[in-house]
Amino acid sequence: MKITELLRKDTIKLRLDSTTKADVIDELVNILDKAGKLNDREEYKKQILKREAEFSTGIGEGIAIPHAKTAAVKTPALAFGIKKEGLDYESLDGTDAQLFFMIAASEGANNEHLDTLARLSSMLMNKEFKDNLINAGSPDEVLRLIDTQEKEYIKANSNSAKSEETEETHAPSSKYVLAVTACPTGIAHTYMAADSLNNKGKEMGIDIKVETNGSTGVKNRLTDEDIKKADGIVVAADKQVEMGRFDGKKLIEVSVSEAIKDPEGLINKALSEDAPVYHADKKDKSGKKTRSERKGFYKHLMNGVSNMLPFVVGGGILIAISFMFGIKSFDPKDPSYNIISKLIHDVGGTYAFSLMVPVLAGFIGMSIADRPGFAPAMVGGLIAANNGAGFLGGLIAGFLGGYVVVLLKKVFSGLPDSLEGIKPVLLYPLIGILITGIIMLLFIVDPVKAINTWLTQWLGSMGTANKVILGIILGGMMAIDMGGPVNKAAYTFGIAMIAAGKFEPHAAIMAGGMVPPLGIAIATTIFKNRFDKEERDAGKTCYIMGATFITEGAIPFAAADPARIIPASVVGSGVAGALSMMFNIGLPAPHGGIFVIPIVNGNPLLYVFAIIIGSFITAALIGFLKKPIMTDVM
Template sequence: MKITELLEKNTIKLKLESDTKSEVINELVNILDSAGKLNDREEYKKQILKRESEFSTGIGEGIAIPHAKTSAVKIPSLAFGIKKEGLDYESLDGTDAKLFFMIAATEGADNEHLDTLARLSSMLMNEGFKNKLMNAESKDTVLNLIDEQEKEYIKSKKINVEPAENNLDEKSHKLILAVTACPTGIAHTYMAADALSNKARDMGIQIKVETNGATGVKNKLTDEDIQKADGIIVAADKQVEMKRFDGKNLIQVSVSNAIKDPEALINKSISSEAPVYHSDKKGEISKSEVKQKNGFYKHLMSGVSNMLPFVVGGGILIAISFMFGIKSFDPKDPSFNVIAKLLHDVGSTYSFSLMIPVLAGFVGMSIADRPGFAPAMVGGLIAYNNGAGFLGGLIAGFLGGYVVVLLKKAFSGLPTSLEGIKPVLLYPLFGILITGIIMLLFIVDPVKAINAALEQWLGSMGTANKVILGIILGGMMAVDMGGPVNKAAYTFGIAMIAAGKFTPHAAIMAGGMVPPLGIAIATTLFKNRFTAQERDTGKTCYIMGATFITEGAIPFAASDPARVIPASVIGAAAAGALSMIFNIGLPAPHGGIFVIPIINGNPLLYIFSILIGSFITAFLLGFMKKPLDKKL
């Protein structure tokens, strides 16, 4: 099937009217709908936008290929439009898009249709072809250009191009293998394949690329290929078969990286920088991932992430109960309210009582897999019931996990006939026994003493020391925005709440709210310092900051760490210090603006602390970032 059988005159527009990404998507959808190609316009547009949310289909070099495969499409079709002035399409290389192909594929599109669409994606990598399309003066010219280029492309694919023998150098003896795959398997899969193939040919390097597209796996890599390969590139945004690459130098990246910078990937794949890939039994875990899995931070974060739903859900329920009165859950208090007691019971008596055992259980499970869960969780429950608190739960998690690791080694010599009883009898029996005894005899009392000393130290702090603590805790929340430093401060705050000390966590939440709020304010006040995409993202930062989701600032920190991180840390530290100066206490571990009404202290002063820190961050960003060369 020819491309021009999918692209018709009534789906071509030589002068698009749109000025923004959302407008051009809407305009192209309308073109297809008006031509009778869609069953459901709104559903098709929804699928297009869903695809864009994964990553932009603005591939760079002035091209955008929005696409979707859905039952909302009646007839497989193409829409094509030109915007010579260009518009910001959030392209991979930051350039404005000028040529737009919108692909509409049916849910059950046959291979012939999909192969045709894939061919178009590859053809667009040709610079001369793009320039001719840009200057086409009629719809007939567009169709003729596509027909001519398609013939040339098919002809070129029938020729096996090898490096010239008289130009052989060290690189030309190299063999690179690649696998490309995007979620829909229509456009980016084949564009990445062509980008890698073309660049390798230019560099005099042999390459074979396997595509995992909508029509299935094409040009599949053989065992012989893999054995001979000097390097392997997996450019994929969906799962591909990985076990076959065990022991080979391999680079894993997003499919967009292969389109954007194929030369860098090829060079890295044949250098010493490419790590050796090691699969597990399922063939899906790399060496770097295994290393992370065995690390202290990985185990800790496994516990914290699984504990957070109990913390957040229970904490907000407790906060809501406080709105009826701080003691409204107590039947003996004059402010007693039945609803408040119900909320407090669910949040505190039940949800919070599981917090420390769940933390410990998942730390143990991260260390020793499923057999480590029960001993560690029992150890966490012992810590909770005996006043050892959060620190005791952490110790229980690591203790339970490593006890099971030792048990696995101890029982490794047993006959294979007893293998089945290890996880159901031996590991839980001896794991719980050993962990429980150690916790009760050696851990609980010392940890209780540490917690008591910490409470006494915090209680004896003067204003100056509290301010220093507020600066440290607030700043820690902005250092890595959800990373280990941020989580260390957050877990310390939770421990303090459990110990009845509420001021540290108020400083922590204030510091955590500042980075996204400060960035949001900066994108509003200093628009010429940010691209259109950043300004749009900045709007969501208002919501994320207000709800205490520090991670909302990560995209900005990743793109400009030298400015964003220092500005965020300074603003967050200021907010933490002010919170301490105003002696604000926060009995709820999460919630952002929703829990401000129940803080201990003046809510307006707490809001003032957060806003001051946020504006400090915003003005620092406005000062440090330079105006963009052009309005994006």
Template structure:
């Protein structure tokens, strides 16, 4: 996309009337609003001023680029104004601003739009181009100047891509690395990168700059780059990945400093006494760890990490409610307690009901950005309420995300004037419709059929071979951890309790406790095979497992299903088989450690069965999972 597709004659003013910074902001906003580019002028102004409060968008050398990315923008656009005599815009270098580009980026702006805006920011670093714009006599001349400069810029970038971005010399005399990032990731990120690149070229210094902009990380620094570097500059006003720089000479400044004084920063980074960066974290977030989190795994982890608070918070609230009595949340039970019901309702009825939709929604968002969130979340909600469980949620997440990717391709040919309706109308309407229809027509019913078949099969099996039945029931509890297979076994256990047969449900609860307990033990004894986040989550799995909340293992199963699910199934099956072998009976449908004292048979043998199964799962995970530094 060309810059002049975002800038048109109706949003250009050759002689601005304003005399102050606030006046020019208002004047440019009015130009955009009059051209029909905004949904809400006041909200857009609020976001512009919020951006200015972080630091001035007057970048110096006569240029100001006020900008905001917000849903208040109807159509991604540019407004341009000239104040030839200049005005005080609180610029970084103290000079008056003469050229004003106001960037209006919509909240759902795609990468093409954002790349175009970033290209404009970089082009403005050319002094000759700036002077020609200041002296432009007509709107048509402005557009022609921009088209010509953009063509030259793209040509020069294409010519220098290999040397600048990927092929660092094997033995450079001096190599500087840099990372640039600003809060909106539209203008300053790329201007700082160009300032550093241009100055390093003048100084005869080799440089590679990673940009963390709205379209994601570009020109990413590799572990090999970091190892070779003589100095590193991090010019950022938002969080960037820092642990990878542990032990390297590093200068950390605001992104505006890289625009103002790139030469000074490069010199400081190369000084012998430049400060050495020390991370307080183990370097497990480095590029080697990040490489594994791409594609399918990246999308999966995005859903899992956002689902985790619902699993942890809701599960622990349920566990606390059991302290008042196993059925104390039930108003019909003699042990009813108002506080227990409150805790159980918040944790079980509400927090847990959001778990699968949130998993699906954030998987979809990872795949297709924000437009993918709503279709995937609706699909997850359909899965959660129709017996498809968390596996159905995974399907819904990927389905919703890729449906939106398909829609983006279908509508890529629409005119630029219709760009604003894509994220607010076309993507949510058609994305939700298509995802929901596929889930209801093709996903839910087969899962229901499988669930029904499993229940019938278990019912016909009876208790003829109790140990085999215990192995099957225990293993089923770990197959999908709250999904249809798990629920089929659990429903069978409840039916057996109603029939006065308590041994099957004891095997079921033992099997259901093993996955989170086994994972918790694994994160304790095999720390080098789990990330810091996973080890922290593992601590809560002790509580989840102890209180028979199998769902506590879902985040681990979702992020590494090929290892976690088989290990959990084996351990749970052993626990279920041992429970049956020890002839343990459980008259309560839930409760974990709180109901172990009321089992029929030997409670210590029941605990032994659960622990054996849990340690088997932990040992298998320790054997199968690779250390973090060996993962691909």
């Protein structure tokens, strides 16, 4: 598609009346609205201003490209205006803007539209082209200039691609730099930053390859071989990009605007000996270990679990609060009935908590197949929740809905480009929901319901000895990887049991999850000569993290000394889980630490005793296993 198919005479104004940034945005929005390109003028303007709030789209050198991608746009379009004397648009380089391209991209804009808009952004990096536009005498001349420049751009990039295919015939540069560019909308700044880096790299005589993360997906993806031989990497991004692949490489991480403003400085920094080395497993400011990238099954599962947790925690704790009035006080037929208890229970259980399984499934599906996977997976999760398949059924629905849409994408990949826009709004939801729903109802619900019924009966028939063994297993699992897949497997099992009305397993799980940070905190207090000053200071925060059931607070210590910290934590957590089960403690709330201990089923003091015993066992083992260090402990 040509740029002039999006830019028409009625969306060009050669002499803008505006004198301020707010005025020019309003004027260009009016031009698009009068041309019939918008569904909702105010909503479109709101999205333009929201984008400006992130950072100014005045990219410098006399250019501003305000843009938004929203359902308020009826037809993808461009508005173009000139203010020859310039006006203050808060540009990156401090100069006044003279050329204004306002991009209106519809929510369902296909790749061809978005590629065309990206091409315009790159073309504007040509100074001669910009000067000619400023001095254009008519809308026809503007369209002619753009057509001519577009043909030259396409030809130049075609020749560049051919030269890259035969690059082995040329002597390679002594330096090789990689870059990734990405902005929130992925329409303009992503590609302008890429061109800025590419052009400056060529000017400096440096081989450079730039990956763009735009609205149409990843283009010019960096390969493992590229990364292996790179001398330096620049990540210019204002949204999340795939970072784990750069582990161990010199890397500069900046805003996308920095790549437009100072590409030479970034390239030099990435190549300097002082450039920081990126580590995929690192600590954030709180000392908590963060992981930049997850893959496959675990990534999809964690996307579902993380989005489910607010419903689980909020709804679950509300249910637990309602139990404070009496375990059946929410039931109008029970003698202990209390209207406040029923109100709280309805909000937490009937509404918030009941969304747990559908939300889990929906976000698993979205992780697998992007936004089109959300609806089929969420409907599958609702079917599971309403038909007794529960948490396990929701997991299956999430993966089923996601991969059904992945299959549909392949099936429909051969459709004409003109039908691209109806895929996400019609074909994927219609056929995806139908297929997922039929499979869930006919093949998944009944078998999974039978498994859930058997599991509930099995837990109910357990004797004390078997419960203690289960408590050891669940408590120990919470400490093995402290927030990783084993920890989350135990935690999600506990949530499933709460949903099934069995509260004892989750009590053991929370006790086991509280022990590692609490045990480490106690160890840094009692065995000071085993830790340096920084570790002792970090140990104080572990009291808070452990008390509030944040197992991840132990991760920095486990990462520094896994051979001693992890075994000590697993033993202490296992003991706490076993004691919790032995004391018949039930926990109706999915989270909360010390704040939900008063509402446990059973004796709260015995539950606290179980956690304290487990924590001191962990602390004692750490003190025994770790050797004193030669440092001042005063």
